[in-house]
Amino acid sequence: MTNLKIDGDRLWQSLMEMAKIGATEKGGNCRLALTDLDSQGRALFIGWAKAAGCTIGVDRMGNIFARRPGRNDALSPVLTGSHLDTQPTGGKFDGAYGVMAGLEVVRTLNDLGYETEAPIEIVAWTNEEGSRFSPAMVGSGAFTGVFALDVALATRDNNAAELTLGAELQRIGFAGDAPVGEHPVAAYFEAHIEQGPILEAAGLPIGVVTGAQGQRWYEITVTGQEAHAGPTPMPRRRDALVGAARMIDAVNRIGHAHAPYACATVGFVQVSPNSRNTIPGRVFFTVDFRHPDNDVLTRMDRELRAACTEAAATQQLAAEVKEFWYFPPTPFDARMVAAVREAAKAQDLPHQDIVSGAGHDAVYMARVAPTAMIFVPCVGGISHNEIEDAKPDDLTAGCAVLLNAMLDCADGAA
Numbered sequence: 001m002t003n004l005k006i007d008g009d010r011l012w013q014s015l016m017e018m019a020k021i022g023a024t025e026k027g028g029n030c031r032l033a034l035t036d037l038d039s040q041g042r043a044l045f046i047g048w049a050k051a052a053g054c055t056i057g058v059d060r061m062g063n064i065f066a067r068r069p070g071r072n073d074a075l076s077p078v079l080t081g082s083h084l085d086t087q088p089t090g091g092k093f094d095g096a097y098g099v100m101a102g103l104e105v106v107r108t109l110n111d112l113g114y115e116t117e118a119p120i121e122i123v124a125w126t127n128e129e130g131s132r133f134s135p136a137m138v139g140s141g142a143f144t145g146v147f148a149l150d151v152a153l154a155t156r157d158n159n160a161a162e163l164t165l166g167a168e169l170q171r172i173g174f175a176g177d178a179p180v181g182e183h184p185v186a187a188y189f190e191a192h193i194e195q196g197p198i199l200e201a202a203g204l205p206i207g208v209v210t211g212a213q214g215q216r217w218y219e220i221t222v223t224g225q226e227a228h229a230g231p232t233p234m235p236r237r238r239d240a241l242v243g244a245a246r247m248i249d250a251v252n253r254i255g256h257a258h259a260p261y262a263c264a265t266v267g268f269v270q271v272s273p274n275s276r277n278t279i280p281g282r283v284f285f286t287v288d289f290r291h292p293d294n295d296v297l298t299r300m301d302r303e304l305r306a307a308c309t310e311a312a313a314t315q316q317l318a319a320e321v322k323e324f325w326y327f328p329p330t331p332f333d334a335r336m337v338a339a340v341r342e343a344a345k346a347q348d349l350p351h352q353d354i355v356s357g358a359g360h361d362a363v364y365m366a367r368v369a370p371t372a373m374i375f376v377p378c379v380g381g382i383s384h385n386e387i388e389d390a391k392p393d394d395l396t397a398g399c400a401v402l403l404n405a406m407l408d409c410a411d412g413a414a
């Protein structure tokens with residue numbers, strides 16, 4: 001394992017320069033995908049990458065690849081990066097950190113005159129955030145075959161349906177000509193702020209990301225009988241809301257029972273007829289379960305169904321539990337995860353294993369290449385917010401881990 005340092009001040013300066021594009025009043029960033037500001041951010045990155053000696057390729061999805069050749073340039077590149085687009089009230093670090101960390105890796109190798117065996121590439125993925133064009137992660141999704149290219153290009157602006165993603169790519173000059181996905185990748189690393197509170201609370205600069213959570217989403221409809229709130233005695237009621245309330249409480253209990261990794265949320269409830277003097281006859285609500293282990297997700301599924309059956313029976317209700325969406329857990333490549341852990345150890349950086357609760361481009365990349373992520377803490381665990389913040393020392397630490405883990409792969413030592 002190599003043990004090279006990066007230039008933390010230069011990394012910080014790059015982040016702060018990038019953050020001037022689309023800077024918001026409260027210190028955040030608004031660089032929505034494929035706006036003029038996104039285009040300016042892309043141009044700034046490309047200018048820096050060229051100055052660092054990289055060649056630039058842009059594919060038909062607008063994904064940008066900056067390449068530093070290897071000694072054996074026929075080898076597939078070791079790729080790193082993230083995204084430059086932000087939420088409407090986003091921060092300076094979500095996404096930008098991963099791209100700027102990749103740039104700092106290349107600049108450091110240049111400073112040292114270090115020639116890697118395999119080429120190194122930095123990628124800036126198109127429309128990771130999914131705020132202007134839904135769904136999210138569509139650039140890496142098209143690259144990895146999750147979305148067909150024509151479907152991705154036909155995606156419409158959520159606030160201006162006449163604008164498609166493909167037309168906006170053309171307009172800002174980033175509809176490239178490279179075919180999408182026909183780009184072999186030896187390994188993919190992504191450095192990112194954690195966007196949660198775990199590392200900060202533990203006082204650790206590095207999270208070794210072992211994978212991303214699986215998700216099971218449900219739609220549940222509880223049916224009872226509408227009746228007058230006055231003349232209907234309590235024992236005769238078939239109150240759908242009382243049944244739903246017990247089910248919602250069960251969802252929360254299932255989440256706690258599978259701590260610390262389980263997440264269980266009811267975020268949407270519709271009560272019908274939603275009238276203060278009518279006993280509710282029907283309730284519709286959603287459930288969002290997440291866990292990194294598929295077996296536990298399966299157990300949570302069974303517990304949910306049992307709880308719904310029981311709550312319905314005691315209230316003489318009918319309950320329909322419909323699974324709406326299933327996204328299996330994505331464990332990252334064990335060898336890549338080990339390379340991240342070893343790099344943290346070699347730098348004497350305190351670290352812990354962590355699971356990503358959010359979606360990232362890396363989750364799609366894990367389908368086509370050995371993949372790992374590096375998390376660094378963000379202040380208060382807050383992200384997707386203009387006050388999003390991170391400490392320079394932590395950003396420096398994450399970038400040093402990225403550099404050494406990448407070298408481990410690029411020089412074939414992993």
Ligand SMILES: [Zn+2]
Binds near residue numbers: 083094095
């Ligand atoms: Zn991000």
